[in-house]
Amino acid sequence: MERTDGTDRVDGTDPIDGTGGFGDKDDLHGTDRMGDTDGTDREHLVLVGHGMVGQRFLEALFERSDATAGVPARRITVLAEEPRPAYDRVHLTSWFSGTPAEELSLCPPGFLDEHGIDLRLGDPAVAIDREARLVTTASGDRLRYDTLVLATGSYPFVPPVPGHDAEGCHVYRTIEDLEAIRAGAAGARVGAVVGGGLLGLEAAGALRAMGLETHVVEFAPRLMSIQVDEGGGEALRRKIEDLGVLVHTGAGTRAVTTDEDGRVSGMALSDGTGLAVDLVVFSAGVRPRDQLARDCGLPVGERGGVVVDARCRTADPAVLAIGECALAADGRVYGLVAPGYAMAEAAARELTGGTGSFTGADTSTKLKLLGVDVASFGDAHGTTEGALEVLYANSRAGVYKKLVIGADGALLGGVLVGDADSYALLRPLALSGSPLPAPPEQLVLPASIGAASGPVALPDEAVVCSCHNVTKGEIRAAVHEQGCASVPEVKRCTKAGTGCGSCVKLLGGIVAEELAASGVEIAKGLCEHFTLTRAELYEIVRVKGIGSFSRLIDEHGSLPGGEGCDICKPVVASLLAGLGNGHILDGEQAALQDTNDHFLANMQRNGSYSVVPRIPGGEITPQGLIVIGEIARDFGLYTKITGGQRIDLFGATVDQLPPIWRRLVDAGFESGHAYGKALRTVKSCVGETWCRYGVQDSVGLAIELELRYRGLRSPHKLKSAVSGCARECAEAQSKDFGVIATAAGWNLYVGGNGGMTPRHADLLAADLDRETLIRTIDRFLMFYIRTADRLERTASWLERLDGGMDHLRAVVLDDSLGICADLDELMARHVETYEDEWAATLADPERLRRFVSFTNAPGVPDPTIRFVAERDQIRPGPAPASALIAGPDLEVRAR
Amino acid sequence: MSATTDRRPMSGTTSAGRVEIHDGAGWVPVCGYAELTPGRGVALLVGGEQVALYRDRTGEVYAVDNRDPFSGAYVLSRGLLGSRGAVTVVLSPMYRQAFDLRTGVCLDEETAPDGSPAVLRVWPARVRP
Incomplete structure (x- = not known):
């Protein structure tokens, strides 16, 4: 049923690479196996609200139960207003850049079933009878509870100005809100966001990305007034305006005007400005959703929020409240997820035999808004008595940093805009009140001027x-x-x-x-022969133009004149090949290759080889299939479709390899480099050419990428895929570099991995045009090849990379290291000098010499390679005993 | 007879020399010295048995069984040469164990999966002009 796109998902395991596909997600909706009463006397806990905090509460409850008792002591019903289980609202905006709603889900597949949780989607609680301990739902169901937990969150505040509910006005809170905004933006030219806080700026970024002229209207005199001070707000404003967003601060919204059909047509601002707009998004803050509590007589705060104590209990001991709907013991309503999580954990502890405690939380934040780093921590506004400020501002670079220092010299807080790298160090310093490790001015200066940190x-x-x-x-x-x-x-x-x-x-x-x-x-070194890392050797080979292993080990090895080993030799072979030093089987390079590279094929368990011709993008003609079939038949080879959308031919002996290649090359095939630490395949789905849902030509792009990067030697194998739409049938997010088509271009993901330690790829850049996409991949690959360790896949390289994705983006998109010209040139040289290793070997009698079973008996096949028949094909026979010598009774190949 | 003293080619004979292996009965010429790539090996049939012959970077030659005792496959001639300290080894291309080329002893594991000692037969080898 999920294959509505007409393509086949390849879920098998690649026999060479051991990388499997991913199964489909389990149905998230648990069946309704627990009604109001289940005939047991187990306590009934009703959770009202299934947002981020509600989900965290459930998880914490079971983490605790797992630790304390085997069987859950109570049954659980969750009443949710939204039509889907809890999802990541913090990263809501990523929905606009192509992250599907399912991926934002925070409820792991099987979680509800495993714990017997009855989740009722789209059936919110509407009334609470505390005396009878009954909750009434929107559908009219009445549930008796022993414990009730309110996690209703908050609702967007919409100022009650005229026209605020006209068609074309939106809020920014749920996936449905975003769907409505996207639908509305389709016919709109100008959009305005009311509110210049965190969410407002995210909404503005989304409108801008959808091609709307975008205005931000903020009542306060600066953007993000809660988090940053005036100087920070100014720096942020300049950065935001550079992105083409028009900012109006110190301006209230007086009215939303409408046309004769009642649709939004403009806005009147308190400063007299009039804006012609088609779409308005209100993002002017949130208010706690405490109506249920008010209606049943639970005390709420003056400005909203269900009053709870440090144990998250309301005035009624059977009712708890957590997250944004609660007024915490310190008299504050927290609108951030981390304090919400802390409350969820406190409540779970409270209900599992412990004592919950939530008395307040740190509201420090660091985020990236429209590509601009913004952080604030501790006493950011310097409200502590006697506080002093240390400032660094560079308007040209859009950097603003302020530290708040107490009278005793301790760091109290600060604001960082444009460069928030020091946040990780400064925030804990401010919160622990420990003395500064360096004079404060050194902590705000850019690294190049001698910033101190440690x-x-x-x-x-x-x-x-x-x-x-x-x-x-x-x-x-x-x-x-x-x-x-x-x-x-x-x-x-x-x-x-x-x-x-x-x-x-x-x-x-x-x-x-x-x-x-x-x-x-x-020990950072490669092996006992080199104390240098692969990345260091790469630089040496590149800068000094070293062309041979002998010279490298003699000049830079720890044992000059040594033999090297199976670790350093293939690494050096890969470096020499990658830096353009000729065919891998020429001269001394031949001696360095791993056995698979040495024979340009993959050795299997009995010493025979498998052969994988390149099938770019997985596209192959009927004639191509026939040729491969004929070759396999004529040489008696076992055939299997790989996970990378190509065909593997198994069971060739060394002396059969050249004649097999001859036939393949003559038919237009070339080496697929299945044997090398190099690009393997670029998988694809059929894309818009055939698929009803495709939005781009994924096969065409996959072929172009595979032909561009074929033969590229790297620290480890490279896998790639291109999907023609967000359904992601090519599984691009499990690849070293994966591309997913969007309506506007291509999203590039990097650092994905399947296999033993799966890793979801990270989005490097969104909505790229073809040329920018290819240039970005070029640089990503070359930067990886240049800096990764031996046998380090992009996934672990990225995990290790200082500064992570931000650093990677800075290097390949903004050329922060000034190396992009080099990287581009290296890739251009690779593309220019590529040659098919099989064809080149066939053309050279010297290289062909090694493809014999026995040097002193050319023409005699290896008698120990035996096959037996299984399912109408061959498979390796039992390994011959050591004493067994070649005899005339050889098993014949299955034909 | 000391085979090791004969491992190194005599000066001036490098390209013209030939390699001989002692099969227990006598020296058998197997191939030209120039056919060997430093750091790699070739497979030979000697009296019906499979032998792996190598040449290291200093020019010395070594010959051991071609059969890898850990996989049972006849593949050791396709392994890379390396050094462990002062010892020249061949690294099995199958599961990467190292074998001392002078003694045939596996330096990583004492016994093969079938229980037999993980030691290769060493065949005396020499280079003749």
């Missing part, structure tokens, strides 16, 4: 990862007590750095410091 300066109690609340002390313990010796290990062990990722760089610094402090020598 993880040692942080005290143990400083929270390094705020997403998972991991302190520096816990990271140190992971290194010293649990033996973690790398950032990925520490990430696994502590969860630090696995949330938003903004602390990964700091984490790397701390891990390196701690390892050094404990005297652990980090």
Whole structure:
């Protein structure tokens, strides 16, 4: 049923690469197996609201239950207003750049079923009878509860100006809201966003991306007035205006005007300005959804919010409230997800035999708005008595930084706009109140002018990862007590750095410091023959123009004149090939190749080889299929379709390889490099050419990419795919580089992986035209080839990369390192000098010499390679015993 | 008879020399020295048995069984040469174990999966003008 696009998803496992596809998601909707009463006397917990905080609450409840008791002590019903389970509202805007709604889901497949949760979508609670402990739903159902948890969140505040509910006015809160905005934008030319806060600016970015002339109208004198100060607001405004968004600050919305059909036609602002607009998005803040509580007599705050104590209980001990609908014990309503999560965890603890405690939370934030870094932390506005400010501003570069320093010299808070790299270090410093590691002015200066920073300066109690609340002390313990010796290990062990990722760089610094402090020598070198890393060797080979392994090991090895090994030799072979040093089987290079590269084929378990011709994009003519079939038949080979949309021919002996290639090359095929650390395939779906849903020619692009990057030697194999629409039938997000068509161009994803440690690819850039897409992939690949370690796939390389995706974007899109011209030139040279390794080998008798089973008996086949028949094809026979010598009784190939 | 003293080609005979292997009964010429690529090997049939013959970067030649005791496949001639400290080894192209080319002993594991000792037969080899 999901194959409405007419293509076939390849879910098999690639026998060479071991990479499987992904199964379809389970049905998220649990069946209604628990009614109001299930005949047991288990307690009934009703959760009202299934947003981010509600989902976190459920997870925390079961994490706790798993730890304390085997069987859940209560049954759970969730009443949800929206038509879908909890999703990631923080990244809502990514829906506009092509992230499908299902991917934003926070409810793992099977989660509801596994825990027997009865989720009622689209059936919100409408009334609570606290005396009878009954909740009434919109559909009229009445549920008796023992415990009621309110997680109703908040609603967008729409100022009650004339015309606020006209056709063409929207809010920005749910996926349905976004769908309505997109539909409305289709016929609109000018859009206005009321509200210049975080969400407002995101909405403005979305309108701009949909091609609308976009205005932001903000009542306060600056953008993001809660988070940043005046100077920061100015810097942000300039950056936003550079993107073509028109900003009106200090301006209220007096009225929305409409045409005769009642549709939005304009706006009147309090400063007298009139704007002609077709679409208005209100993003003027949110209000707690506390109506249910008000109606049943629970106390609420003066400005809204269900009053709760530190244990998240309301005035009625059977009712708890968490998240944005609650007025926390410190008298604040929190509109951020992290405090909401903390409340969800406190409530779960409270209900599982512990004591919950939520007395307030840090509201520091760091985010990227329309490509601009914005961060604020601690006492950002300097309200502490006696506070002083240290400022750095560079209007030309759009950078503004302010630190708030207490009278005693401790860091209290700050604002960072345009460059928020130091946030990860400064925020924990401000929150722990520890002395500054350097004079404050050095902490705001750009790195090039001598900024000082260092993880040692942080005290143990400083929270390094705020997403998972991991302190520096816990990271140190992971290194010293649990033996973690790398950032990925520490990430696994502590969860630090696995949330938003903004602390990964700091984490790397701390891990390196701690390892050094404990005297652990980090062996970065390749092997016993080189103390240099692959990336360092790459630079040496490139800069010094070294063309041979002998020269490299003699001049830069730890044992000049040594033999090298199976680690360093193939690495050097790959570097030499990648930097344009001739055919991989020429001269000394021949001696360096791994056996598969040496024979341009893949060795299998019995010593025979498999042959994979390139089938670019998986597109093949009937005649091509026939030729491959004939060759396989004539040489008695086993055939299998691979996961990469090509055909693998198994069971060739060394001496059969050249005649097989001869036939393939004559029919127009070439090497598929299945044997090399090189580009494998670029998979594709059929795309718009045939598919009813495709929006671009995915096959055409896949072929172009595969032909461009074929033969490109890299630190590890490279896989790619192109999907013709967001349905993603080519599974591009599990590839080293994957492309997904959008209505406006192509989205480029990088760093995906299948196999043993699957990783979802990250979006590098959206809506690229073809030329920019290819240039961006060129640079991404060359940057990876230049800096990755041996056998490091793009996924782990990206995990390790200092600065992560932001750094990668800066390098390949903004040329922050000034190396793009080099990268472009290297790729141009690769494309120019590519030659088919099979054809080149066939043309050279010297290279062909090695393709014999026995050097002293050419023409004699290897008698130990035997096959038996299975399912009408051959398969390797049992391994011959060591004493068995060639005899006349050879098993014949199955024909 | 010391085979090792004969491993290195005599000066001036590098391209013209030929390699001989002792099959237990006598020296058998197997191929030209120039046919060997430094750092790699070739497979030979010697009296019905499969032998892997290598030449290292210093010019010395070595010969051991071609059969990899861990996989049972006759593939050791396709392994890369390397050094472990001062020892010249061949690395199995199948599962990457290292074998000392002077003794045939596997440096990574003592026994093969079938329980037999993981030691290759070493065939005396020499270069003759």
